[in-house]
Amino acid sequence: MGLHRILLAFIVAALPATAQEVTFLPHDDARAAIGRLLFYDPILSGNRNISCGTCHHHDTFSADALSLGIGEGGAGIGAKRNAGQGDDAIRKRVPRHAPALWNVGAVEFTHFFHDGRVSRSDSYGNGWDSPAEEWLPPGLPNLLAVQAIFPLVAQFEMAGNPRENEVAGAVHDRMDYAWPILAKRVRTIPAYGAMFVDAFDDVYEAADVTIAHVGVALADFMNVEWRSLDAPWDAWVAGDADALTPAQDRGRSLFFGGAGCSTCHSGPLLTDHGFHAIGLPPFGPGRTRRFDPMPRDVGRMSETDDLNDAYRFRTPSLRNVALTAPYGHNGAYPTLEGIVRHHLDPAGSLASWTREDAALPDAPWLAAIDFVIQDDEREMARVAGKLDIAPVPLTDGDVADLVAFLHALTGGDSRYGRLGRPDRVPSGLPVDR
Structure with missing residues (x-):
C-alpha cells in the first residue's frame, strides 16, 4: 500500500461514522405510497390550495429556493412562486426558510424545525415535546410523524386565516381541533380510504383513519424519498x-x-x-x-x-x-x-x-x-x-x-428522490408543477 493510501486510511479512521452506519426509522412501502400522494395533495390545507410539496418540491430538491416561504395564498413553486393577488394574497411571509428534507428519517435526528420545537420528551406524558403539548394526538410512533402534522395547522403555511375555512377556525380555538377535520377530509375520499385499509393493520374501515395515520404515511414517504448518501x-x-x-x-x-x-x-x-x-x-x-x-x-x-x-x-x-x-x-x-x-x-x-x-x-x-x-x-x-x-x-x-x-456533498441519482412527484392525487385537486 502506498504512503498516500496509508495516510488516507488513517484520516478516514479518524473521521465520524460513515454513511453506511446511518440508521433510518422503519417504514412500510404501502404507507409511503399513500404519503407520496398526500404530500402533494392540497386536500391537507385549509383552503385546499397548497400542499407539503409546494414548499418541498422535487424540482427544488425538497426545499423552495426562497429566503422566507410563501405559504397559503401564494401561487407557483420555487423561485417563481408569487405572493398571490387580491383577497387570496398572503397576509404574512412564513417567518423562516423552508428546510430541505434530506435524510430526515434518520434516527439520529432529535429535534425538528429551526428552533427544535418538536423533540423527544416526557414533559407532557406522551413521549414528545411539541406545540400541541398534552393535546398531541395519540398514535404517532416517531419524531418524524409528529413533525409531519404541524405544518398542516400553521396559519400562514397551510391552514389559512380564521373565518376562511373550518380548519383555520378550529386552529384559532386550539390546534388539535383541526386535525380531525383534515383526517375526515382524507378518509372520505374513497381511494384514500381503501388504501389506508390495505396499508394499516388497525384500520378496518375508512372511518378508522385518524390524523396519526396521515402523519405516519407522510413520515414514511419522507423517510424513503429523501435519502441521499451517495455523494x-x-x-x-x-x-x-x-x-x-x-x-x-x-x-x-x-x-x-x-x-x-x-x-x-x-x-x-x-x-x-x-x-x-x-x-x-x-x-x-x-x-x-x-x-x-x-x-x-x-x-x-x-x-x-x-x-x-x-x-x-x-x-x-x-x-x-x-x-x-x-x-x-x-x-x-x-x-x-x-x-x-x-x-x-x-x-x-x-x-x-x-x-x-x-x-x-x-x-x-x-x-x-x-x-x-x-x-x-x-x-x-x-x-x-x-x-x-x-x-x-x-x-x-x-x-x-x-x-x-x-x-462534493451532492448526491448522485438520489438527489431526484425515489418515487417522485405524482401526476395526480385522489382528491382531484391540482398538483404543483
Missing part, C-alpha cells in the same frame, strides 16, 4: 482516493481542519444536531411570541425560555447543500460562498449584508415589515453580541476550496 464524499470516505477533485480535497482538509467547520457540521449527515448563534442578518416578520414588541426571531429561546439559547438555531445537515440555496434559517445568503464567508467573519458579514441578498417574492403590502428589524439598533446589537463562532482568517482561494468541498 463523491461518501466514495472518498469509503476509500476511493480519486473521488474528490484537488480543490474539493483541499476544501475537505480545511473543513475538518483549520476552518473549524466540523466543530458543528460533524458525523455522516454533517450536523451535530445542536443549536448555535451565528449572527445571521435578521429580516422578515420574525417568529414572534405574544409579547414581542418587534418582528424578531430569538430562535431556540422561544421554546426553552432560556436566555442562553437566544438567537441559536438548529445546525442543518449539509447533505445536498449545493442544491438547496438560499442559506441560513431565514435564507439570508443566496450562495454557498456567501454563507461560508459569513461563518468565517460573522460580525463583519452581519454589518455588510445588503437587503438585495434576500430572495423575497414581491409583496408591496408587506414592504413596511420586511426589513424594519434592520433599523432597530438595539435588536441588531443583540444579534451581533450573541455569537458562538469566532472569525477564521482564510484566503479567497481557501473559500473557493471550501465551496468546492460542499459541492
Whole structure:
C-alpha cells in the first residue's frame, strides 16, 4: 500500500461514522405510497390550495429556493412562486426558510424545525415535546410523524386565516381541533380510504383513519424519498482516493481542519444536531411570541425560555447543500460562498449584508415589515453580541476550496428522490408543477 493510501486510511479512521452506519426509522412501502400522494395533495390545507410539496418540491430538491416561504395564498413553486393577488394574497411571509428534507428519517435526528420545537420528551406524558403539548394526538410512533402534522395547522403555511375555512377556525380555538377535520377530509375520499385499509393493520374501515395515520404515511414517504448518501464524499470516505477533485480535497482538509467547520457540521449527515448563534442578518416578520414588541426571531429561546439559547438555531445537515440555496434559517445568503464567508467573519458579514441578498417574492403590502428589524439598533446589537463562532482568517482561494468541498456533498441519482412527484392525487385537486 502506498504512503498516500496509508495516510488516507488513517484520516478516514479518524473521521465520524460513515454513511453506511446511518440508521433510518422503519417504514412500510404501502404507507409511503399513500404519503407520496398526500404530500402533494392540497386536500391537507385549509383552503385546499397548497400542499407539503409546494414548499418541498422535487424540482427544488425538497426545499423552495426562497429566503422566507410563501405559504397559503401564494401561487407557483420555487423561485417563481408569487405572493398571490387580491383577497387570496398572503397576509404574512412564513417567518423562516423552508428546510430541505434530506435524510430526515434518520434516527439520529432529535429535534425538528429551526428552533427544535418538536423533540423527544416526557414533559407532557406522551413521549414528545411539541406545540400541541398534552393535546398531541395519540398514535404517532416517531419524531418524524409528529413533525409531519404541524405544518398542516400553521396559519400562514397551510391552514389559512380564521373565518376562511373550518380548519383555520378550529386552529384559532386550539390546534388539535383541526386535525380531525383534515383526517375526515382524507378518509372520505374513497381511494384514500381503501388504501389506508390495505396499508394499516388497525384500520378496518375508512372511518378508522385518524390524523396519526396521515402523519405516519407522510413520515414514511419522507423517510424513503429523501435519502441521499451517495455523494463523491461518501466514495472518498469509503476509500476511493480519486473521488474528490484537488480543490474539493483541499476544501475537505480545511473543513475538518483549520476552518473549524466540523466543530458543528460533524458525523455522516454533517450536523451535530445542536443549536448555535451565528449572527445571521435578521429580516422578515420574525417568529414572534405574544409579547414581542418587534418582528424578531430569538430562535431556540422561544421554546426553552432560556436566555442562553437566544438567537441559536438548529445546525442543518449539509447533505445536498449545493442544491438547496438560499442559506441560513431565514435564507439570508443566496450562495454557498456567501454563507461560508459569513461563518468565517460573522460580525463583519452581519454589518455588510445588503437587503438585495434576500430572495423575497414581491409583496408591496408587506414592504413596511420586511426589513424594519434592520433599523432597530438595539435588536441588531443583540444579534451581533450573541455569537458562538469566532472569525477564521482564510484566503479567497481557501473559500473557493471550501465551496468546492460542499459541492462534493451532492448526491448522485438520489438527489431526484425515489418515487417522485405524482401526476395526480385522489382528491382531484391540482398538483404543483
